[in-house]
Amino acid sequence: xxxxxxxxxxxxxxxxxxxxxxxxxxxxxxxxxxxxxxxxxxxxxxxxxxxxxxxxxxxxxxxxxxxxxxxxxxxxxxxxxxxxxxxxxxxxxxxxxxxxxxxxxxxxxxxxxxxxxxxxxxxxxxxxxxxxxxxxxxxxxxxxxxxxxxxxxxxxxxxxxxxxxxxxxxxxxxxxxxxxxxxxxxxxxxxxxxxxxxxxxxxxxxxxxxxxxxxxxxxxxxxxxxxxxxxxxxxxxxxxxxxxxxxxxxxxxxxxxxxxxxxxxxxxxxxxxxxxxxxxxxxxxxxxxxxxxxxxxxxxxxxxxxxxxxxxxxxxxx
Numbered sequence: 001x002x003x004x005x006x007x008x009x010x011x012x013x014x015x016x017x018x019x020x021x022x023x024x025x026x027x028x029x030x031x032x033x034x035x036x037x038x039x040x041x042x043x044x045x046x047x048x049x050x051x052x053x054x055x056x057x058x059x060x061x062x063x064x065x066x067x068x069x070x071x072x073x074x075x076x077x078x079x080x081x082x083x084x085x086x087x088x089x090x091x092x093x094x095x096x097x098x099x100x101x102x103x104x105x106x107x108x109x110x111x112x113x114x115x116x117x118x119x120x121x122x123x124x125x126x127x128x129x130x131x132x133x134x135x136x137x138x139x140x141x142x143x144x145x146x147x148x149x150x151x152x153x154x155x156x157x158x159x160x161x162x163x164x165x166x167x168x169x170x171x172x173x174x175x176x177x178x179x180x181x182x183x184x185x186x187x188x189x190x191x192x193x194x195x196x197x198x199x200x201x202x203x204x205x206x207x208x209x210x211x212x213x214x215x216x217x218x219x220x221x222x223x224x225x226x227x228x229x230x231x232x233x234x235x236x237x238x239x240x241x242x243x244x245x246x247x248x249x250x251x252x253x254x255x256x257x258x259x260x261x262x263x264x265x266x267x268x269x270x271x272x273x274x275x276x277x278x279x280x281x282x283x284x285x286x287x288x289x290x291x292x293x294x295x296x297x298x299x300x301x302x303x304x305x306x307x308x309x310x311x312x313x314x315x316x317x318x
Contacts, residue, residue, distance in 0.1 A: 041239055041240040041300070041301060041304055042304075043300065043304050044158075044161070044162035044165065044166065044304065044307055045157075045158035045159075045161040045162050045303070045304075045307070046158075046161060047300045049157070049161075050154055050155075050157070050158050050299070050300065050303060051291075051296055051299075051300075053082070053150075053153070053154035053157055054146055054150045054151055054154045054211065054291055054294065054299070055146075055291040056078065057075060057078065057132070057146075057150035057153060057154065058144040058145060058146035058150040058289075058290060058291050059144065059291070060142050060144065061074065062074050062075050062078075062144070063136060063137055063142055064134050064135050064136035064137055064142050064143040064144060064145065065132055065133050065134045065136070065145065066133060066134065066135060066136025066137070066181075067107055067109050067133045067178055067179045067181070067182055067185075068107045068108055068109060069136055071136065072109075072132070072133055072178065075132045075133075075153075076096070076110060076112055076132070076176075076178075079095075079112045079132060079153065079156075079176045080094070080095050080096075080112060082157050082160075083095060083112070083114045083157075083160070083174065086157060086160040086161060086164075087160070087164065088114035088115070088116060088160050088174055089114060089115050089116070089117075090113070090114060090115070091113035091114060091115040091173055091195065092113050092195055095112050095113055095114060096110050096111075096112065096113075097110060097111040097112075097113050097189070097190065097193065097195065098110045099111070099185070099186070099189040099193075101179065101182075101185050101189075103182060103183070107179065107182065107185075109178040109179045109185060109186060110178055111175060111176065111177050111178055111186045111189065111190055112132070112175075112176040112178075113173060113174070113175055113176075113190075113195075114160075114173070114174040115171060115172065115173050115174070116160065116163050116167070116168060116171070116172045116174070117171055118167070118168050118169050118170045118171040118172065119167050119168070119169055120169040120170075121169050121170045121171075121318075122170075122171055123200055124170050124171065124200045124201075124202045124318065125170060125171045125172070125173055125199050125200060125201045125202065126168070126170045126171070126172050126173070126201075126202060126203045126204075126205065126310070126313070126314070126318075127172075127173045127175055127201055127203070127204045127205070127266070128156060128159055128172060128173070128174050128175065128204075128205050128207075128310070129152075129175040129176075129177055129187065129204060129205070129206045129207070129262050129263070130149050130151075130152025130153045130155060130156055130175075130176060130177070130206070130207045130208060130262075131149050131152065131153075131176070131177040131178070131179075131180035131181075131186065131187075131208065131261075131262055132149070132150075132153050132176045132177070132178065133177075133178050133179055133180055133181055133182075133186075134148060134149070134150075134181060135181060135285060138287075141287040142287060143285070143286070143287050143289065144287070144289060144290050144291075145289050146211065146289050146290050146291045146293065146294050147209045147210075147211045147212055147278075147281070147283070147284075147289055147293075147294055148208070148209050148284065148285070148289055149180070149207070149208050149209060150291075151207070151209060151210045151211035151294065151299060152206075152207035152208050152209070152210060153176055155207050155210060155303045155306065156174045156176060156207075158303050158307065159172075159174065159307060159310070160174065162307050166311065168310075168314050169314050169315065170202070170203075170314055170318070173201075175187075175190060177190065177262050180208070180261065180262055184261070184262055184264055184265055186262070187262035187263075187264070187265035187266070188265045190265070191265045191266060191268075191269050191271070201266075201271050202271070202272065202318040203229075203271070203272050203273070203274075203313060203318055204263055204266040204271055204272070204273040204274075205273070205274050205275075205276065205306065205309075205310060205313075206261055206262050206263035206266075206273060206274070206275045206276070207275075207276050207277070207306060208260075208261040208262065208275070208276075208277050209277045209278050209284075210276055210277060210278060210299065210302045210303070210306070211278075211294040211295065211298065211299035211302065212278060212281055212293065212294050212295040212298060212299070213278040213279065213281075213295070213298055214281070215243075215279070216241050216242060216243055216298060217242075217243050217245045217278065217279070218242050218243070218244055218245065218276060218277075218278060218302050218305060218306075219245050219246075219247055219248050219257070219275075219276070219277055219278065219279070220233050220244055220245065220246050220274055220275070220276060220309075221246075221247070221248050221249055221257045221258065221260075221263075221274065221275040221276075221277070222249065222258070222263065222267070222272070222273045222274045222275055223246060223249075223274065224249040224250070224251060225249075225258075225267065225272070226272035226273075228272075228316060228318070229272060229274060229313065229316075230246070232309060232312045232313060232316075233246050233274070233309070234246065236305075236308075236309065236312075238305075239301055239304050239305045239308060240297070240300070240301030240304070240305075241297060241298055241301050242298060242301040242302050242305050244305055244309075248260075257275060257277065260275070260277075261275060261277070263275040272318070274309070274313075276302075276306050278302075
């Protein structure tokens with residue numbers, strides 16, 4: 001889910017909209033041509049479980065996961081259960097960072113926060129984020145949000161699995177944000193809360209809509225602002241059927257996604273970020289954004305791409 005921030009970032013918005021074709025995008029050399037004979041991908045997570053997580057979170061049982069509803073509460077319980085089974089420790093009591101806000105009404109919301117201790121740079125934190133809320137039920141139809149953003153939340157679990165075999169050097173916070181669709185409220189609360197202010201957060205990798213792309217393009221946004229991150233993306237060797245593309249940063253004619261999702265809260269706080277996402281599709285913010293419509297192979301390869309990028313960033317002196 002990626003809200004559009006045009007003039008006032010505090011407006012209540014929905015996920016980004018993009019109908020502008022990419023022009024002069026910065027694609028890694030290997031990613032420019034995706035070959036049919038690519039070598040098999042060495043996934044660092046259970047691909048079947050990844051798909052099962054997306055399917056479950058985007059099922060009708062969760063009623064579209066709208067902030068403040070029973071469906072959102074069920075989603076929180078599911079995330080906590082997965083974190084617990086994966087050995088992810090709570091960053092805050094019971095994983096829950098509760099907060100309230102008002103728009104046209106008062107909302108009771110909550111982020112779900114886990115942490116994995118680093119092996120070397122344990123005075124610094126990298127935040128991996130995605131949002132679990134979606135549009136809920138409108139006009140009697142359930143907006144399940146498989147791509148937006150059950151795909152990002154399920155990727156957090158895949159990260160936790162990969163860390164079991166390859167522990168990170170930095171401390172890692174796994175952040176499942178609430179109320180993204182209502183103006184990035186969960187992300188802003190997280191950044192502004194003392195829970196984070198008392199920690200040295202050096203990077204945010206935000207995932208919002210990563211499971212389908214007709215052009216097999218996964219966009220990476222943010223390196224224009226933080227040059228230390230750019231070489232990793234420019235020189236990235238394509239994984240499976242995914243082209244990693246640097247774009248949507250306000251340089252080309254493509255729509256600028258700098259403030260389009262939860263990474264905006266980090267950027268405004270001058271915390272480096274990279275946002276991973278795909279272009280809008282016909283099911284964006286529609287009741288048809290269901291599990292059956294994601295591209296399973298692209299999604300698996302996209303998640304492994306992001307994990308591999310993380311591992312390279314984890315080796316940098318951030």
